[in-house]
Amino acid sequence: MKILRTVLLLFVTLSANMAVAQNAGFKPVFDSVKSVWADSVFQSLSLEERIGQLFMVAAYSNKDAAHERELSNLVKKYHIGGLIFFQGGPERQVNMYNRLQAISKTPLWVGMDGEWGLSMRLDSTITYPRQMTLGAIQNDSLIYAMGAEIARNFKRVGAHINFAPVVDINNNPANPVIGSRSFGENKLWVTRKSIAYMQGMQNNGVMANAKHFPGHGDTDTDSHLGLPVIKHDKERLTDLELYPYSKLFDKGLSSVMVAHLSVKAFDSIPNHPSTLSPEIITDLLKGEMGFRGLIFTDAMNMKGLADYMAPGEVDVKALEAGNDVLLFPMDVPKAIDKIKEAITKGDYTEEQLNTSVMKILRAKEWVGLNTEKPISTVNLNNDLNTPEAQHLKKKLCEAAITLVKNKDNIIPLKNLENRKITVLTIGGNGTVFKNRLAKYADFKAIEAASAPTLADGKSIREELKGRNTVIVNIEGTNNRPGKNFGLSAAAISLIEAIALEQEVILVHQGSPYALEKLNHPERFAAILISYQDDAYLSRAAAEALMGAIKITGKLPVSIGTYFPAQTGVQLSEAIRLHYSTPMEFGLKPNAFDLIDSMAIEGIRQRAYPGAQILVAKGGQVVYNKTFGFHTYDDDVPVRTTDIYDLASITKIVASTLSLMKLDDEGKFDLDAPLHTYFPEIEKTNPYYDMFPRRMLAHVAGMPAWIPFYTSTIKDGEPKWNIYSKTKSDLYSRQVAYKMFINKNYSDSLLTKIIMAPLRANNDYKYSDLGYYFMREIVKRQSGLRIDSFASANFYAPLGLTTMGYLPLERFPKDRILPTEYDTYFRKELVHGYVHDPGAAMQGGVGGHAGVFSNAEDLAVVMQMLLNEGVYGGKRYLKASTIEEYTKCQYCEDENDVNRRGAGFDKPVMPPGPGPTCKCVSFDSFGHTGFTGTIIWADPTEDIIYVFLSNRVYPTAENNKLAKLNIRTNIQAEIYRVLAGSIADTAFVAP
Known part of the structure; x- marks a missing residue:
């Protein structure tokens, strides 16, 4: 044997x-x-x-x-x-x-x-x-x-x-x-x-x-x-x-x-x-x-x-x-x-x-x-947990997202101004998914158990009435076939019932096999699969819905007879800003560490209590950080969702955008004299033939500003025939806490400007006053106040969840950064109300000030401009209009030494002291704000830079931000990293 x-x-x-x-x-x-x-x-x-x-x-x-x-x-x-x-x-x-x-x-x-x-x-x-x-x-x-x-x-x-x-x-x-x-x-x-x-x-x-x-x-x-x-x-x-x-x-x-x-x-x-x-x-x-x-x-x-x-x-x-x-x-x-x-x-x-x-x-x-x-x-x-590895996981997750159904090309979501979006999360809290989605759109959130009862379903369906877009986000799944991978029959029944009543987008963060139990997949407008309960996949799914990433995934397995293996609707173009890392551009993960040091040094020097800084290149946010606190005295850290008073950045994100829109519609002309819009101005008045182009470029001979509020104060107290401590039909515009102004008083501000003498010549002189006219032009030509017009035509359709006037009407106070202790006019810490006194006298809605925002929403506006007027699959402005307004208006006029665009600021050329580093292109444009802010976009390098701070806290006399040249130094570092430029300023980390 x-x-x-x-x-x-x-x-x-x-x-x-x-x-x-x-x-x-x-x-x-x-x-x-x-x-x-x-x-x-x-x-x-x-x-x-x-x-x-x-x-x-x-x-x-x-x-x-x-x-x-x-x-x-x-x-x-x-x-x-x-x-x-x-x-x-x-x-x-x-x-x-x-x-x-x-x-x-x-x-x-x-x-x-x-x-x-x-x-x-x-x-x-x-x-x-x-x-x-x-x-x-x-x-x-x-x-x-x-x-x-x-x-x-x-x-x-x-x-x-x-x-x-x-x-x-x-x-x-x-x-x-x-x-x-x-x-x-x-x-x-x-x-x-x-x-x-x-x-x-x-x-x-x-x-x-x-x-x-x-x-x-x-x-x-x-x-x-x-x-x-x-x-x-x-x-x-x-x-x-x-x-x-x-x-x-x-x-x-x-x-x-x-x-x-x-x-x-x-x-x-x-x-x-x-x-x-x-x-x-x-x-x-x-x-x-x-x-x-x-x-x-x-x-x-x-x-x-x-x-x-x-x-x-x-x-x-x-x-x-x-x-x-x-x-x-x-x-x-x-x-x-x-x-x-x-x-x-x-x-x-x-x-x-x-x-x-x-x-x-x-x-x-x-x-x-x-x-x-x-x-x-x-x-x-x-x-074992390097940034490079985390970036690789991010790329893997983004590449896996699979769209198996997309009726009428609903994904990526467009026309946000017409959508009443609700996110219904089943089986989890959806925190990661919702936090990322909130960067792109406003929505209402509901949560349900993994196996909702009939009573739960009835309550949810009642709550969804009047909502026209429902995103059902399924979480808390598992890999057990015997339990249908964690997707209960009750959940399936509920979402299919909702899909009969509303437009439903199904986001399934689990095994595609679970969807074999769907009885009526035809009811869904879209079905997006991310395969696993994972934070990276959740963020990728949210960005995919909004068109911030391409969708290239294909089903590796069949979902019953509905969707065979290799099904996958391909979306080859990203239409919104994508949140990425420096590694996306072949840079080291710590490529921007010097910016961190600069920002922290500014706080140490008490140039500002805290800041938001954002950098985007090529449609991708590669740096988005916050530093410090709301004030020097509290322990509330600055978050990316916090909202800053933009001050003069309002001039471009409200007034100039609105004028450009009206220009596209044939309702405004930079070269139509002011009396075209204000027939009440007498011919003998120098404002009669003043051109908006010159006003927006700050070469119209106007005074820098007028302290309107001083004439409304007597013996250190407000004149109570102009103001009231309580709101009423007559005193309807709020200036500060328990301070309301006569709604008709705003009209007198234009009169005061028209009666004020102009300067002797039209050389460059920065002035807020032209924007009082622009605010009124928007209203007269559109029938809407500038806050409503800007929101309807830009903020809402762009999905800007923070940008807008009157933030206290929309957000809790703890999301808004305070500005200055106003010891002369309002006698209080200005918190949630516009810092600028003139805009405050207009009820917080000025043409030159009044808009609040976070850095992320500002980046969207600038990206739309870099995209020649297109964002999120929608055209907002003509490319030719953007080119006209962002170009230098009087650079070739020997009598007008000027760098300004129409509303937009431009870099100083030849290089010299100005709002930017010397490394930006002359095609670039943006604006700064008195409260300690700047936004800048460069079409040549495809770079966006946003810096927001409340440097005026607790007093506007603190000008260390400018003296230390922090905003400019940071911009120089951005260009050194992203554009290979040699920084024109030196900074040594402490």
Whole structure:
């Protein structure tokens, strides 16, 4: 019998060698090593030490000292070859690795299940998307980059083998164990992604491991709990399940993991686990397929195998079948004894042992264990969570977003001014999704349980009445097919009922398989899938809805008969600002660190209590930070959603935009004399023939300003015939807290301006006064007050959620930055009311001041102008109009030395003291504000810069912001980084 077994073994070996010869190209990456170290180590090993190399034992860095003592015993006494780490933390694992490595004669190798990165097993590390999410991505180079980054992380914690990628073709929605771990149901698609992932790791020194051979995708039993049975014939399995393996072998795959499956097409023994099958491992994998790499068992403690045979015996059978490495053995001492018995009997030969051990040692040499050194824990957390890695995850998530339905091209959302949007979040709070969506549009938010009751549904539907766009955001899902992946029947019933009554956009942050339960997908206006509950995916989904990113994902699996695999509506153009990072432009993540230092130094010097700073390039926000606090005395930090008094920036974001719109409509002309709009002006008055172009360029001879409020105060108190402490029909315009002005008084301001003498010449002199006229022109030509006109034509359709006049009517006071303690006029801290006294006397709605905003909304306005009048898929202004207003108006007039556009400020040319650094192009334009603000856009470099502060707190006499040149220095640094310009100012970080 023993002779017969030896003959059969020789025959199998010869057959395998012949197959290998026929498939000489199927060489694992470690086949290239010279093996000097491996040969030397092999010669030093006893039989027991060689047997020990076959074991990789489960290790947990979150367990107690007794667990580590047990591992130490296995290392010292039984000479185990390696560890497979499970739960724990990076530093704890590295320390345990170092201690165990130090007592091991032969260096230990470490494997981990890191399908979506170290976070599959370790806390405090980046969680990359699961493979189904990655399966939606069209750009395989992103998956390669992920593989490379995961390899870097593995090496940083001393790990050498990643048990990934999963190459199972998941074409069974009921599969309880693979599901989201598979790239999809198409063999070509799965193969492409798997190769990219594999090469990313192996090209960076970490072994890949394709699993679960011969294919776990079409199963409905979890092999952790039982033995799945594969009933397909050999032709089907060869064509489909085995296809990715053969292609990965050709690309140098280093290892394979064999699943615990019963595969009748390859092994006729009923309920015989593939792990123990020579027909599957030796004949098929090594023989027919020619695989020469390492063969790992799946965990030996899984029920699909453990229930089949006793510990020790099952290990021997696995080795006899052709496996090289035993993962998670249940009893190492017993297994070693049984292996030695099998060698003595000839059931498992020493030649087989030596072949496996040499492969293991050569693989160890390839991963660098021949020069193994202790792993440092210094800076470990930062090394595993780099900004570059986070940016890569961001790119992966954005590329995965999939739009499977888009009726009437509703996505990206347009015409925001006509939409009453409600976000209904089911199964979660939707915080991340809603926070990102709020950067683009205003909406009402509702939350519902994952299984809403009938009463819940009735209440929600009542609340949705009058809302014309409902975004249903599904969160809190899971990967359990038996529970429909966390999407309840009650939730489906509710959203389909709502879709009969309103326009519904479904955002599903979970497995696409869950949507198979939809009864009426035709009811939805759009269906967007982000695959997982993940903050990066939530933000990407929100930006995709608004057109801030391209949508390129395609379904990796079919959703019933509604949406077959590879369905995906492609949107190839981004139409709104996208929130990105400097790395998007090939810059280092800390490229703008000097700006941080400048901003902080300004606070330290008490130039301002806090600030918002935003930088955008090419339609992407690459820097968006806040610094400091609302005041010097409180502890309320500045947030990106906080709102600043823009002061004179109002001149361009309200008055000038409105005039440009009226110009497009033929209702305003820069060169029509003022009497065209004010027929009441007498011909003898110098304002009669004054041109708006000259007024907007500040060369009309007008005085800089008139302190209107002084004539309304007597003996330090307001004149109470002009003001009132209470609001009424007559005193309807609020100036400050408990201070209201006669609604007719604003008309007298124009009269005062017209009666004021002009300067002797028309040379450049900055003046607010022209904007009192512009405010009135907008009203007379449109029929709307300037705040209503600007909102209707720009703020609302642009989705600007903070920009506008009269912020206290729209926001709580704690979102608004205070400005100055007004000791002369209003006798209070100006907080939520416009800082400028003249605008305050107009009820807070001036042509020159009064608009409040955050930095993000200002960036949208400037981006629209850089886009030649188009934003969010809508044209707001003609390109020719923007060009006319943003050009220098009187640069070529020898008698008018001026840099100004029509309403817009321009850089000083030739370079000299002005609002900007010397590095901006002369095509650039923007404006500054008295309260400590600036916005600037450069068409040449496609750069937007926004700086907002309340430098006038607590007093406008504080002019350190200008003296320290902070705004200009920051702009110079922006151009140094983004445009390669040489900064014209010097700054040394303290």
